[in-house]
Amino acid sequence: MSQKRDWVPWLYLAPALLILGVYLVYPIVGTVYYSFFDKRSEHFVGWANYKWALTSKVMHIAFRNNILWLIFFTVFVVAFGLLLAVLADRVRYESPLKSIIFLPMAISFVGAGVIWKFVYAYRPKGAPQIGLLNAIITALGGEPVGWLVNRSVNNFALIVVGIWVWTGFCMVVLSAAYKGIPRELLEAARVDGANEWQIFRYVTLPLMVPTIAVVTTTMVINVLKVFDIVYVMTNGDFGTEVLANRMYKEMFNFRNYGRASAIAVILLLAIIPVMLINIRRFQEEEALR
Amino acid sequence: MIRRLELSIARVPLHVVLVGMALAWFIPTLGLLISSFRTQDAVLSSGWWTVLRNPFLAGQFTLENYKAVLEAQGMARAFVNSIIITVPATVLPILVAALAAYAFAWMDFPLRRTLFILVVGLLVVPLQMTLIPILRLYNKTRLAGTFPGIWLAHTGYGLPLAVYLLRNFFSEIPRDLFESAFLDGASRWTAFRVIVLPLSVPALASLAIFQFIWVWNDLLVALVYLGGTEKVAPLTVRLSSLVNSLGQNWHLLTAAAFISMALPLVIFFSLQRYFVRGILAGSVKG
Numbered sequence: 001m002s003q004k005r006d007w008v009p010w011l012y013l014a015p016a017l018l019i020l021g022v023y024l025v026y027p028i029v030g031t032v033y034y035s036f037f038d039k040r041s042e043h044f045v046g047w048a049n050y051k052w053a054l055t056s057k058v059m060h061i062a063f064r065n066n067i068l069w070l071i072f073f074t075v076f077v078v079a080f081g082l083l084l085a086v087l088a089d090r091v092r093y094e095s096p097l098k099s100i101i102f103l104p105m106a107i108s109f110v111g112a113g114v115i116w117k118f119v120y121a122y123r124p125k126g127a128p129q130i131g132l133l134n135a136i137i138t139a140l141g142g143e144p145v146g147w148l149v150n151r152s153v154n155n156f157a158l159i160v161v162g163i164w165v166w167t168g169f170c171m172v173v174l175s176a177a178y179k180g181i182p183r184e185l186l187e188a189a190r191v192d193g194a195n196e197w198q199i200f201r202y203v204t205l206p207l208m209v210p211t212i213a214v215v216t217t218t219m220v221i222n223v224l225k226v227f228d229i230v231y232v233m234t235n236g237d238f239g240t241e242v243l244a245n246r247m248y249k250e251m252f253n254f255r256n257y258g259r260a261s262a263i264a265v266i267l268l269l270a271i272i273p274v275m276l277i278n279i280r281r282f283q284e285e286e287a288l289r
Numbered sequence: 290m291i292r293r294l295e296l297s298i299a300r301v302p303l304h305v306v307l308v309g310m311a312l313a314w315f316i317p318t319l320g321l322l323i324s325s326f327r328t329q330d331a332v333l334s335s336g337w338w339t340v341l342r343n344p345f346l347a348g349q350f351t352l353e354n355y356k357a358v359l360e361a362q363g364m365a366r367a368f369v370n371s372i373i374i375t376v377p378a379t380v381l382p383i384l385v386a387a388l389a390a391y392a393f394a395w396m397d398f399p400l401r402r403t404l405f406i407l408v409v410g411l412l413v414v415p416l417q418m419t420l421i422p423i424l425r426l427y428n429k430t431r432l433a434g435t436f437p438g439i440w441l442a443h444t445g446y447g448l449p450l451a452v453y454l455l456r457n458f459f460s461e462i463p464r465d466l467f468e469s470a471f472l473d474g475a476s477r478w479t480a481f482r483v484i485v486l487p488l489s490v491p492a493l494a495s496l497a498i499f500q501f502i503w504v505w506n507d508l509l510v511a512l513v514y515l516g517g518t519e520k521v522a523p524l525t526v527r528l529s530s531l532v533n534s535l536g537q538n539w540h541l542l543t544a545a546a547f548i549s550m551a552l553p554l555v556i557f558f559s560l561q562r563y564f565v566r567g568i569l570a571g572s573v574k575g
Contacts, residue, residue: 006396006397006398008396008477009392009396009397009398010392010398012388012389012391012392012396013388013389013392013393013398013404015385015388015389016385016386016388016389016448016452017389017404019385019441019444019445019448020407020408020411020445020448020449022426022445023419023423023441023442023444023445023446023448024411024414024419024445024446024448024449025407025411026422027418027419027420027421027422027423028414028418028419030421030422030425031418031419031421031422034421034422080310083306084307084310087303087306087307088307090300090303091303091304091307093307097307097311099561100311100314100315101310101311101314102565103314103315103318103554103557104314104318105557105568106502106550106553106554106556106557106564107318107506107550107553107554108505108506108507108508108524108525108528108549108550108553109506109508110506110508110525110528110529110532110546110549111506111525111528111546111549111550113529113532114321114528114532114542114543114545114546115317115318115320115321115546116317117532117542118317118320118321118324118539118542118543119317119320121537121539128334128335128336129336130332130333130335130336130337130539131336132316132317132320132336132337132338135336135338164314164317167314168314169568169569172565172568172569173569221413224415225415225416225417227508227509228508228509228525231508231529232508232529232532244415244417244509247417248509248512248513251420251421251513252513257421260420260421261421263417264415264417264418264420264421265418267415267417267418268414268415268417268418271413271414271415274413275410275412275413275414278409278410278412278413279406279409279410282406282409283406
């Protein structure tokens with residue numbers, strides 16, 4: 001198909017390249033540039049925005065919470081996903097079960113936020129509890145908890161919402177990998193007298209490691225940018241701030257484009273290793289073609 | 290017989306775990322749905338689960354909440370806005386991506402590989418990196434707060450993934466098909482229309498569902514480029530501002546939330562296979 005000076009491919013590429021240039025490439029350069037300027041992007045301030053980002057109290061809370069999210073969200077979605085993938089395969093109601101777990105993926109984070117804000121609803125002791133969680137706790141004789149304001153639990157209350165949304169995704173990907181393991185392999189281990197745990201530990205798990213790695217990376221990318229759930233449920237109050245929500249606040253509430261840009265660049269830096277892994281994986285795949 | 294009984298007893302923990310998780314995942318949504326049909330007094334004075342004692346008691350359910358949020362709280366307008374935003378923001382990126390993916394898969398041009406690696410790299414760029422420069426651009430060109438502005442933004446953000454997936458899919462098409470078409474004198478444009486597009490319907494459908502759900506459920510992009518004005522705000526933006534303004538009016542909030550989920554749920558239940566495939570394919574999006 002190739003000829004010399006074939007300009008036809010560029011006709012097909014032009015709209016995409018133009019839009020990618022305007023909406024992704026140019027802004028990346030722009031944001032890096034703005035991150036070295038003051039709030040209105042008028043005066044060069046050197047590393048001041050980054051210094052603020054790395055030393056201020058609000059940003060420390062945001063970093064801490066992003067790390068909490070990173071650890072607890074990622075571990076639980078992957079673990080639950082794996083558990084469901086392996087166990088659901090053994091029951092007859094596998095398909096409705098998976099539908100129920102996957103369902104939250106259809107719902108917006110804003111919707112999920114409302115659903116869970118209602119689950120966490122708090123009334124003072126003695127008043128009828130209309131939130132499910134506090135109703136259970138008071139029925140068992142406990143004191144109602146302000147799930148979203150109590151600083152020792154509120155971050156975890158938000159993380160639970162994230163886990164509720166994303167477990168279905170992990171389950172479906174891991175389940176596909178699990179079903180790809182040849183049944184004879186598992187049967188052979190059973191015949192050799194291995195129990196179910198040993199089969200999982202020494203046969204299933206090693207075979208699923210590549211898929212688990214892909215799912216984990218995807219979840220890490222997701223969780224670094226967590227925004228909607230926090231924005232809707234607490235707006236980062238009571239010690240629940242995260243980087244993406246802070247960036248939004250710097251941008252719209254404080255009109256500080258310098259600081260907001262610095263936060264965005266930090267997010268990008270955190271994701272660059274994943275980007276490089278993706279590119280390398282792509283090049284390896286291409287080499288096999 | 291006893292052996293069989295032993296086996297089923299051994300399986301009890303398995304069922305407890307699975308049914309327990311299913312309930313934990315399902316009950317929060319059920320609570321929302323039930324509450325959205327209860328009166329304000331009922332919602333505030335007793336938990337929604339008390340309904341389950343007498344689920345068929347006449348007169349305890351009402352449609353007033355839905356009427357109230359659709360009219361007085363602007364959810365009807367927001368629903369229309371969501372449709373106006375989502376449909377072009379789904380079609381446009383897939384169209385633009387299909388053209389580029391065809392070039393990447395079946396044409397020769399300088400920098401082909403480099404440009405495609407750029408696309409792979411852009412896959413995971415966080416949206417946050419683009420917001421400020423684009424917003425500035427939009428304020429200058431008066432695209433801020435307009436539907437075309439958000440259509441183009443979603444097109445830009447959806448492109449890397451769409452180009453990446455479609456290029457991989459297109460390049461699986463057997464070469465013979467193209468060769469015989471070109472022998473018959475077909476142009477590249479004809480080959481695109483007659484071979485590539487018809488053979489890619491499943492991939493295009495999965496991608497369309499992913500992009501549709503992504504845009505429909507998006508909050509950040511709409512919040513930044515459209516702002517909160519009721520005239521243009523989609524469901525997610527409207528709902529998130531109701532969370533602040535309605536506070537403890539759970540009878541209204543639950544109804545509003547359910548309205549925002551209705552369409553994705555319909556798609557989920559009617560096109561589950563494509564839906565799952567689309568979400569899986571789109572998982573690496575920035």
